[in-house]
Structures are given as structure tokens and as C-alpha cells.
Amino acid sequence: MKLKPTLYILSTLALVTVANPLIAQQKDTVTTKTEVISFKTAARPIGYGFQPKNYTTGAISSVHGEEFRDAFNIRIGNALLGRLPGLTIRQNGFEPGASSTSLTIRGTNTYGFSNAPLVMLDGFMSDFDQLVPEEIEDISILKDASATAVYGLRAANGVVLVTTKIGKIQPLAINFSTQYGFQNPVSTPRFLDSYSYAFLLNEARRNDGLGELYTSSDLQTFSSKSDPINFANVDWYNEVFRNAAPQSNTNLNFKGGTSIVRYFASLNALVSDGLYKNFGDDNEESSNSKYSRLNFRSNIDISLNKNLSAQLNLGAGVEDKKNPGELTTINTINLLDRITPNSFPVRLANGSLAGNNLLSNPVGDLLSTGFSTSNSTTLQASFRLNQVLDMITPGLKASAAISFNSFFSGLSNKRKTYARFSTGTTSTQFGQNTSLVGTEGVQSQLSNNAVQALLTYNRVFGKHDVSAMTVFNSDYFLINKAYPGTNAAGNDIPYKTNGVSTRVTYVNNEKYIVEFSGAYQGSNAFAKGKRYGFTPAGSVGWIISKENFLKDSKVIEFLKLRGSYGFVGNENIGGLRFGYAQRYPFVDGYIFTGTSKLGAITEGQRANPNLTWEKEKKSNIGFEMNFANGFGLAMDVFQNNRFDILDRPNTTIPAILGYNGLPETNLGKVKNKGLEALLSYHSNEAKKLRFNFNAQASYNENEIVFNDELTQINKARITTGMPIGYGFGLEAIGFFTDADVNNNAIARPIGLIIKPGDIKYRDIGGPLGVPDGIIDDNDSTPIGNYNLPDWTFSLQTGVSYKAVDLNLIFQGVTGINLNLSGNRYYAFQNNGKVSEIALNRWTPETAATATYPRLSSSDNTNNFNRFSSFWRRDASYIKLRSAEIGYTIPASALKKLRLQKTRLFINGTNLFSLDHLEEADVEALGGYPALRTVSLGLNLHF
Known part of the structure; x- marks a missing residue:
């Protein structure tokens, strides 16, 4: 299904999570504030602690773990799509075990190294993508200065707070859940068969002035499929991939406790088969494609006495991935996208694998080149002591904690080669059959340790409520191989940070x-x-609903205005590590005798002793409102001004100085502004028919205020004043006609013979800033936003009647483009194949309606596949991210089984899309196919 302009109307749906007001508590003249334990009912994480929702003045959005259990995703980041306003999630691949997610909060704020937010798990820096919803209490994102300033030099990109579940004083509760389903591709490339390939290649060669490669007899044989060996017609994707692959998830957790010990324990097993066919079943020296993960968590809280308690949180994960051939699919898919359907059959008549000297056989590569496996382990551990200091003054508490996180990933390759044979009367062998040879290695390894000391104070003096917090934190992480999100590819010098907040x-x-x-x-x-450096922030709030003129309102239950302003930083600036120190790298020296060179050193990139972190001024104004009839409304408007972004002084330092690499300097500036809004409704829970919805929308707009870029002949190529990541390319203005070809006044690339049907580009400017009759890089102009969407929006809705419930989540974006490239869209490029996109090609007969240029058998890189508006597509979409329908069996029917609750459900993820793209799924233009999952599940609560 495809979306029309209604997408832009829906994007205006209003609207930072509505904060339900706390019920006011009666307070004595001098009392201690009641400790908040339940985030869901009374508090929200604010960084190093919790705060009552109605007293928070920062821009914070939260979601509970129970709310995204309906999304069956391997990576928890994908389960958050559409659930938190201000959070943009980009899926990096779909292959089980090789995918990841990129998170950004409030859009793009820097063109520097990283826009990734800081992730804190139970108070310490960590990764969370391998967690499962069943072990998560809640996830919050901190967005403005008031909420993030306590994280100092790591806060400019926002903060993600993840809190895992803890035990409570209650009888033992056992929860078991399991689901099993299938994942299948949302779409696969639509390549043409051998007859169409040969027919169109003949046309392409005629267009190039070359002779036809296939005779009419050849075309007839391709069409009749009468000789599948010498006139092969292979759908290589069908030979390698299956239509569906199973996926399962099972969880068992325990929760309970007494006044002495509270505990939560969880065990989760996830298994996801890849879309590869089961090549391991056909060859014991190959393998099936499989990803599995085992998660374990144990959180224990012990009261050592009435004032002292201890918390021990342990989380562990073990991931295993196995694939035939190589560990990931990239090389296989690149081959599938290139190899033509008539190159050779899968096998010859005698059963031998076919092939030639230029291309291997994709089936042979997966069946007979061995297999690869990887195993990774993650350990997250923290220990905390909490001391109540009421003996000093009521409301004073202290805690001290240590944490240890480690990650290790190992790789094992079992490789061999195989023989393949050409077709024809005289078959030629390529390659040899060899035995398996194993190699072992480390993919990545890191450790992250931290110590923390925290002092809090909460008191109420009549009408005066005072809260204070001070925390000391020191941490480091050590990279031995590679650590995603850093600017190092292996280093034995830890990244160290100290701070007081x-x-x-x-x-x-x-x-x-x-x-x-x-x-x-x-x-x-x-x-x-x-x-x-010091990063201060201030904020104010006014709970208007407490004023006399609204206190007795029967319409407005809660209304709060809030605003904040402050400074934060981003230490992850990229560039050369320790760029403040001058380097003198070794190089080849001079020859004094014979031919041997003596080593020498030379001055490296110029050092900058004044390097500093990125800094940002954040301002935010918002309100939160609840109505008596169940509606809620919230909105935030913000502006971020980032400066001291790492840049090269291309114009500030003259080239005449002769530096061997200009120093990196803090010159760049970016302005980012936007809004976030939410509209919600919850019907009366006491009714049999219940309904709720949550409509969210976020808008971001950024601009590069200063970028010390090289001087441009064409002023349209200047990035200063443009959004980050905006695409600069040629502007396509149609196809060349016969008249255009013969008109030398029409601009074209130098040295290229233009023919009717070639793409025509606008001549924007030459050395004097005026059209010069030549198409080159100086004619580039802004052609589209290829970074992050301007608008993101979602609609979460649910309805239930008695024991039946239905929940849906729609999510969409607008204001973003994508670019088609590669063999899936460029016909015959790199001696590749051709897909359906080329059927509406330019010919003299279709000149008025063609949407694709004339076919060419050569790599016409100077004109055909230039980065241009011709290949630009609107990437706006609305997707049904998840849908679940469930039935809860009445407790009376389960009394003999001692079950408190049993629920059966069916859910699906990524079920359909409304978009403008005809050629592929909007989130998977190339590589592994985007996946749709449908599963059946069961929840048991004892």
C-alpha cells in the first residue's frame, strides 16, 4: 500500500509524556518526604535518582517495560519505535545477530563525530540493546538542560535511562511467557528473468553502437526454458533464501520478597533462524543460519538493618551466531545483486556446481566454503550500599556503588574452497576442493568500570519542600579491539572521566x-x-492547577508550566585521539649505501593543545495538562545551540604555512530547534469496554551556523546555512532529446558522448558563478535531506472488552529522502543484472512517458549514476509497527491450576507500510531484507 499527501496531514497530530499529578500528601510542619518506590504511579527517573512527576521541571519522556512487550524484536531499540516523543531510531540492518539500532534525541545537533545519546543502565554507563522487555522496569529519555546537566560532558546528545526490575515485599510471583512465530521478508529485489535480461541487454548494446549479444534463437530458448544448462534462468534469491524462518522467545522470572530480602530474577531465551535455506542439512561442513541469545538477570535488595541496605544487580547475556560461508551476508547479497540469471545454472547435469572464472556460485559459496560462528558474552554487575542518615538530620541519605561491565566477542571461521565447472561441451574447472581450515580470533572486547558516591536530602518544612543531591562518579572503559560509538579501533589507554554533579x-x-x-x-x-568544565542549568515550574482559580475546576485536573536553560557538553568529538600532543610518525628515510633505507620520523598532523569538548546551550519551554474526562495534553518547544564542534581550519589557517595536516580545532556551530507534543486519552478502567490512545509528534530543524569549509566556486555547494546531512548533487531536468544532443549550448560532461535518453542536468555555475556549459561537481546543489526526518509521529491505541484486548502502534516520518544506487537499480552496471525499474526505460517510442534513462551496457559513471535528484525518492512512511490481540482466561477457570492469570495472544511487527517507494521497502534499499514477524504466545502468572 502506498501513501498519498494525507501523510503530511497526519503528521500534524499533536503531540513528552503526560505527567499524571500526584495525589497531594498531608504534611506536618517538619516531616521527611515519603520515599517513592513505584515509578509507574508516583515518580520518574531524573538522573541519579527519582523525583515526583508533578515536581519535575525537565523535558523527560518515559515508557514502562510492560508497554513494549508486544513488539517481538531482537534489539530492544527497535521495540521503542513510536513510543517516546523526541527519540528517533534508525534500524541498521535486519539480519539476526548482525543488526543494531542508532538512537538520536531531538534530531541532529552536531556535524561532528557522534550524535549518540549517553545510555545509563541502573545508574551506570552501559549498553542496553541486548536486554529484553521482561527485565526492564522503565526507559526514560532526558532531553533538556535541566534533566541532563548532571551528566556534564556527556549530556549534550541527551541521555537514555534504563532501569531494570527489582523485588518488592510480596509473596513469590512466577511469570512464564513463550511465543513462537515466523519472520518473512517484507520485500525482495525484483530482478528480471533471463529472457528479459537478454532482450534488454541487446537493446543496451544497440544504444552503445555495439552488436547484439543474443540471437533470436537464443531469446526463444530463454523464453521456452528448454535448455536450463546452457541457457540458464536462475532466480538466485530464490535459490539462497527461503520465504519464512522461525523465531521463538521464552521468559521465566521470579519476583517477591520480605522486609529483609527483595529479589527479582529472570531467564530469557531467544532463537531466530536466518532466511538462508538450511545448507547445513545438506552438507555437514556447512551450517544453517541461526542466532540465539540467553539473558540472565538477578537483582537482590537486602536490608542489613533498619538504616542500611545493599543492592546487588547482575545481568548477563550470551549470544551465538552461525552462518554458512561468511558470518554476515553482505558479500553474498552483493553477489546475488550482481550475478545475472543466465550466467550459469546452479548445477550441471552431473550434479557438479556450476560457475565461471569471474563469478562464484552463490549456492556453492553457502554450501561448500565452510561456515563461521561468533560467540559473545556480556556481564553487567553493580553493588550499592544505601545508608539512611536520619541520626544526623531527617531526610539525609548516602550511598556508594561500584560497577563492572564487560563485553567479549570471539570469531571462528572454518573455511575451504570448492570446484565449480563451466557449461558447454568442454567444461572447465575453476577452484579446487579442499578440506576445512579453522581460524580463531577476537572480534571486539571492552571493559567499563565505575565508582560512585551519592548523597541525597529530602525534607518538607511546612509549605517548603527541599530536595538536594550530590554525586561523585569516576569511570573508565578500556578498548581492546573496537567499541561502537567511539573514535578508536583498539587502544590500551582507558577513556577516563571524573566528575561531581x-x-x-x-x-x-x-x-x-x-x-x-x-x-x-x-x-x-x-x-x-x-x-x-562546568555545566550548569536552571529551571522553573508552576503548577497552575493548584491555584485557587483552578483548584476546584471540574475540567482541568492538572496543569503545569515549566522552562529550563543551561549548558551541557559532548566529549565524544572524534578526530585524532590526544590531538593536543604533537606526533612524529615513522616514515621511510634516506638511502646512504646500497638500496636499504634508514628509518626516519616526520612531523605529523599539527597538534592543538587547546582542544576542548563540544558545548551546547539548551533552552526548553513546555506544559503538561490532564483533563477530568481522561484526556491529556503536553507540549515542549526547544532550541539547542551547539558550538566548539571539531573542524579543520580550511580558511582560518592559510595553506602557505605548509602544515603536514591542519590541526583540528573547535570551530563549528550548529543550531537545532523543534517541538514535541502528545495527546492522550484513557477511558474509565471500570467499564467493560475500555479505550485508550496516545498520539505523538516531534519536529526538528537544524542549521549549520559555521563550518570552516573550503572555498567553493559554486556558492550553492556551501554547507554553512544548510541542515546537517543535506544531500548535494546534480539537479536532473529530464532526458536528452535528439534536438538537445545536437545543441552544443546545452551543458554536458566533458569527454562523454551524449545520446538521446541520457539524463540531463541543470548547469548551475562555473568559475565565475554563471553557467559554463559543462556538467561537473561545481554544478552540485542541495537536492534533499538524507539524514534524519523533520517530522516523526506515532499513534498508540488500544481497545479491550471484558477479557479481549487489541493494541496497535503506528509510526511514521516525513521530510526525509533516500537515494537509489547499486545493481538493484542501475541496469547492467559492473556487468550486472537488470530489475523491473528499467522496464519503463527511455526509447524513441516512450520518450514522452519514460521514467528511466536509455539502457547502456557500459558503466556510464560520468552521467548515468551520478548522485542526483533523478535517483532521489521520498522516504516518508507510515508503518504498522506492532499489533497484538489477546484473550485473558478468567481466573475462576484456572483456580485448580493455581494460576492467577493466563493470557493467549497473537502479535505481529512491521506488518505493512504506506509510503511513496515502489522499488523496495523504505528501510531496506539494499542488503538483508526487512523482516515482518507474526507469532503466537502464552503468558502464565502464578
């Missing part, structure tokens, strides 16, 4: 809120004397 909140008469927060933090990424 504080937050003070004052609430007067439960109506007026003032908060100050900040951090003094330093990083060993910078020179001594330049390592530490």
Missing part, C-alpha cells in the same frame, strides 16, 4: 518549583589544564 530543587506551597543542577566534570581526552 549536583541538583537542588525547591518547591513552595506545592505550586512553585525552582531547580538548579550542574556538573563539574573532566576527561582524559584533553590536555592537562583543559580537561575539566
